[in-house]
Amino acid sequence: RIVYVNGSYVPEEEATVSVFDRGFLFADGVYEVTAVVDGTILEFDGHVQRLERSLRELDMDMPVTRETLLEIHRELIRRNNLEEGMVYLQVTRGEADRDFAYPKAAPQTLVLFTQAKSLVDAPMAKQGLRVIAAEDLRWARRDVKTVQLVAPCMAKMLAKAEGKDDAWMVEDGYVTEGTSNNAYIITKEGSIVTRNLSNSILPGITRAAVLKLAAEKGMAIEERPFTIAEAQEAAEAFVTAATTFVCPVIEIDGVTIGNGTPGPLTSRLKELYIDEGRKTAL
Numbered sequence: 261r262i263v264y265v266n267g268s269y270v271p272e273e274e275a276t277v278s279v280f281d282r283g284f285l286f287a288d289g290v291y292e293v294t295a296v297v298d299g300t301i302l303e304f305d306g307h308v309q310r311l312e313r314s315l316r317e318l319d320m321d322m323p324v325t326r327e328t329l330l331e332i333h334r335e336l337i338r339r340n341n342l343e344e345g346m347v348y349l350q351v352t353r354g355e356a357d358r359d360f361a362y363p364k365a366a367p368q369t370l371v372l373f374t375q376a377k378s379l380v381d382a383p384m385a386k387q388g389l390r391v392i393a394a395e396d397l398r399w400a401r402r403d404v405k406t407v408q409l410v411a412p413c414m415a416k417m418l419a420k421a422e423g424k425d426d427a428w429m430v431e432d433g434y435v436t437e438g439t440s441n442n443a444y445i446i447t448k449e450g451s452i453v454t455r456n457l458s459n460s461i462l463p464g465i466t467r468a469a470v471l472k473l474a475a476e477k478g479m480a481i482e483e484r485p486f487t488i489a490e491a492q493e494a495a496e497a498f499v500t501a502a503t504t505f506v507c508p509v510i511e512i513d514g515v516t517i518g519n520g521t522p523g524p525l526t527s528r529l530k531e532l533y534i535d536e537g538r539k540t541a542l
């Protein structure tokens with residue numbers, strides 16, 4: 261693979277970042293993941309806007325302009341012949357002597373790489389996920405997409421240890437989100453329920469796109485917290501994320517949802533999202 265590090269395109273074996281990088285020492289950095297389908301990038305501007313916001317919340321600036329970022333994405337896709345998969349982007353506060361206080365003028369580190377992966381025909385998307393409930397042990401600013409991901413990694417491993425696919429994290433009795441996706445249920449009355457935006461969850465770019473499409477189609481939407489017990493009674497359940505699109509959930513903490521196969525509304529939303537994503541891809 262050819263990766264991008266601070267202005268250079270280099271083979272991955274030659275790419276280096278300092279051991280003093282604050283991203284490495286303090287998880288002092290943010291990231292974005294965008295999906296690539298047919299060699300084009302889905303929801304690029306949404307991801308750039310969220311990146312700007314994450315950086316601002318951590319007192320950092322954009323390392324390069326939106327236009328330059330788009331150029332880097334396209335160049336990496338080209339150099340790696342990427343048809344389908346993802347582009348990962350990380351910005352850290354960069355290299356400095358180890359100290360909790362950071363120098364205002366620390367040089368940022370910007371790294372991007374690609375990963376090929378089947379997204380549109382991913383098997384899990386057809387089958388549906390089995391999720392467990394796990395305590396949400398993350399920090400209180402989950403709206404900022406930092407690289408501090410060990411808590412969701414542990415939750416995901418709890419799920420794997422039980423032979424399941426993912427965890428829905430729970431705080432004060434209510435589901436926040438999945439380890440790397442936003443969580444939804446569809447009530448028996450046909451209403452799409454997903455947690456309202458706040459510091460408790462990441463404002464998913466896919467979430468925004470899917471809710472917009474659902475609203476345009478006249479579907480009922482309730483943005484509010486829900487419990488695992490309510491989810492287990494739901495007609496359908498699903499998750500959304502950049503590289504999983506709309507992915508059905510067929511089991512929650514041991515309870516089968518609906519008849520245990522992806523639900524019709526979930527499948528419709530998935531198709532709507534992929535169609536619209538392709539149309540607006542850059």
Ligand code: PLP
Pocket residue numbers: 293437438439440441442461462463464465466467500501502503
């Ligand atoms: N929630 C969390 C915790 C995530 O890590 C992610 C994506 O990685 C999402 C939600 C979904 O966000 P997006 O749709 O922008 O990929």
